[in-house]
Amino acid sequence: MEEKPFDNDASNLDNINTAVSLIEEMTVCRFTTGMGEVFVYPDRDSYFTINMRDKMDFNADLHRISFEAKIRTMGKPMNADDLLKFTQEAARIQTLLTHLESREFVLTSSEMTEFHDFIRLREEQKIAALREEISAANSAADAPLSKDRFWQIIDEARETAGCWQDMHEPLVEALTKLDTPDIVRFKQIYTEYQDLAYKDKLWAAAYIINDGCSDDGFTDFRAWLIAQGKDVYLNALANPDSLANLETVRDLSVEVGISKYTPPNGYFYAAEFESFSYAANEAYSYKLDGADIYAVINDPLLTDLEFGDITNEITYATDIDAKWSGRGVPQEEINAALKQLCPDLYKCFRGEDSSERASDGKISVLDEIKQSRQSQASEHQPEKTNKKHKSDPDL
Numbered sequence: 001m002e003e004k005p006f007d008n009d010a011s012n013l014d015n016i017n018t019a020v021s022l023i024e025e026m027t028v029c030r031f032t033t034g035m036g037e038v039f040v041y042p043d044r045d046s047y048f049t050i051n052m053r054d055k056m057d058f059n060a061d062l063h064r065i066s067f068e069a070k071i072r073t074m075g076k077p078m079n080a081d082d083l084l085k086f087t088q089e090a091a092r093i094q095t096l097l098t099h100l101e102s103r104e105f106v107l108t109s110s111e112m113t114e115f116h117d118f119i120r121l122r123e124e125q126k127i128a129a130l131r132e133e134i135s136a137a138n139s140a141a142d143a144p145l146s147k148d149r150f151w152q153i154i155d156e157a158r159e160t161a162g163c164w165q166d167m168h169e170p171l172v173e174a175l176t177k178l179d180t181p182d183i184v185r186f187k188q189i190y191t192e193y194q195d196l197a198y199k200d201k202l203w204a205a206a207y208i209i210n211d212g213c214s215d216d217g218f219t220d221f222r223a224w225l226i227a228q229g230k231d232v233y234l235n236a237l238a239n240p241d242s243l244a245n246l247e248t249v250r251d252l253s254v255e256v257g258i259s260k261y262t263p264p265n266g267y268f269y270a271a272e273f274e275s276f277s278y279a280a281n282e283a284y285s286y287k288l289d290g291a292d293i294y295a296v297i298n299d300p301l302l303t304d305l306e307f308g309d310i311t312n313e314i315t316y317a318t319d320i321d322a323k324w325s326g327r328g329v330p331q332e333e334i335n336a337a338l339k340q341l342c343p344d345l346y347k348c349f350r351g352e353d354s355s356e357r358a359s360d361g362k363i364s365v366l367d368e369i370k371q372s373r374q375s376q377a378s379e380h381q382p383e384k385t386n387k388k389h390k391s392d393p394d395l
Contacts, residue, residue: 011111012105012106012107012108012111013107013111013114013115013118015103015105016065016105016107016115017115017118019067019100019103019105020119022096022099022100023040023050023067023096023100026092026095026096027042027046027048027050027092027093027096028042028046029041029042029046029049029050031119031122032119032123033116033119033120033123036116037054038052038054038115038116038119039052040052042072046072046089047071047072047085047086047089047090048069048070048071048072048089048090048093049069049070049072050067050068050069050093050096051067051068051069051070052065052066052067053065053066053067053068054112061108061109062106062107062108062109063106063107063108063109063111063112064104064105064106065105065106065107066100066101066105067097067100067101068097069093069097144181144182144185145178145181145182145185145186145189146309147189147306147309147310150186150189150190151229151230153171153174153175153186154167154171154226154227154229155229155230156170156174157170157171157174158227158228158229164224164227164228164248164273167227167276168273168275168276168279171276171279172279172282172283172286175279175280175282175283175284176283176286176287178283180284180287180288183280183283183284183287183293184280184284184293184296184297186280187280187281187284187293187297188297188301188302189301189302189310190226190277190280191297191301192301192302192307192310193222193226193233193310194219194222194223194226194277196237196310196311196314197222197225197226197233197236197237198218198222199237199240199316199320199321200320200321200322200323200324201240201317201319201320201321201322201324201341201342202222202225202236202237202240202320203218204240204322204324204325204337204338204341204342205236205240205241205243205341205342205345206218206221206271207325207338208338208342208345208346208349208350209221209243209249209252209270209271209345209349210270210271210272211349217272219274219277220272220273220274220277221271221272223272223273223274223276223277224271224272224273224276225271226276227273227276228246228248232246234313234314234315237314237315237316237317237320238315238316238317239317240317240320240341240342240345241341241342241343241344241345243345244342244344244345244347244348245344248271249271249345249348250348252270252271280293281293281294319341322341324337324338324341325337335350
């Protein structure tokens with residue numbers, strides 16, 4: 001490592017700021033503040049993070065600052081390339097810590113407060129600069145497909161279909177009309193939204209709605225959630241129980257109440273939409289005569305700027321990571337946790353609300369859709385424009 005000595009004549013505050021710059025330069029970490037403390041966050045794909053430890057010497061009113069490394073992702077399967085990245089990152093972290101541990105960073109309480117303010121100001125400046133870059137990038141004539149266009153394409157496909165269950169084909173049709181790079185970008189943005197919704201409390205909501213939810217089922221549930229549009233998606237992350245107010249979800253509760261169970265691989269009965277996940281794959285394959293979209297998907301999927309544009313709109317529920325299940329947990333305990341986390345959904349699917357709606361004599365949503373389809377089929381046979389596309393599951 002190139003020697004970057006700290007200035008012995010500089011103040012303790014200047015030296016700790018130099019340490020911050022050194023850490024950010026040598027790693028993919030960045031400093032931020034929160035809850036009165038200073039944190040260091042790694043890049044999304046980083047294996048290591050640097051933790052800043054603040055040991056308070058109350059007698060002398062001093063903060064003794066030290067740094068340590070922690071492995072961020074445990075149990076992640078690795079191939080040869082992953083292992084090479086891991087070892088290279090470990091070597092950088094070792095060199096960095098050796099350099100930092102040779103220094104003692106001691107701040108008074110007033111200096112520590114000033115350090116917090118320094119980090120907070122940098123955060124605000126970075127956010128302001130990021131917003132300006134996003135605005136400039138989105139207004140450029142050759143800008144790639146944006147997150148706003150992503151949601152617009154989904155909304156238009158759902159409106160064309162008339163219901164989310166039939167929107168796969170219109171979505172594939174719309175994607176085939178895009179330039180190939182924008183089809184890839186659609187897939188990349190979709191994957192980011194899928195990953196950002198991998199939260200325990202949202203999984204609890206899926207478990208209630210679908211009367212159980214495996215890992216694969218949760219993937220299909222998140223596909224269904226994205227298919228409902230931006231507002232539903234963002235509201236669900238801010239409050240998963242808000243899904244109880246969604247008409248589509250309440251329609252599902254009627255079907256569950258009538259049938260008394262959620263059929264395996266249910267299509268109308270369950271909030272799952274596996275084929276939605278592969279719409280971009282199909283469009284890309286159709287345009288390029290069987291080519292695989294995963295061959296051109298980059299990692300990381302989006303730049304930090306693009307990722308920041310997406311996450312800037314997301315507000316998570318404060319208990320979004322609340323644990324509610326585990327190996328060997330009795331079902332009655334799981335049910336109690338689900339009821340506490342999502343009381344409205346629990347009432348809708350497992351309480352009085354569900355039984356009342358199932359016995360009120362109204363025609364089932366499934367029957368309404370089937371009747372509508374039969375009526376349309378008797379009038380005309382819809383023309384198939386893209387014969388290579390996979391059709392939706394037969395119902």
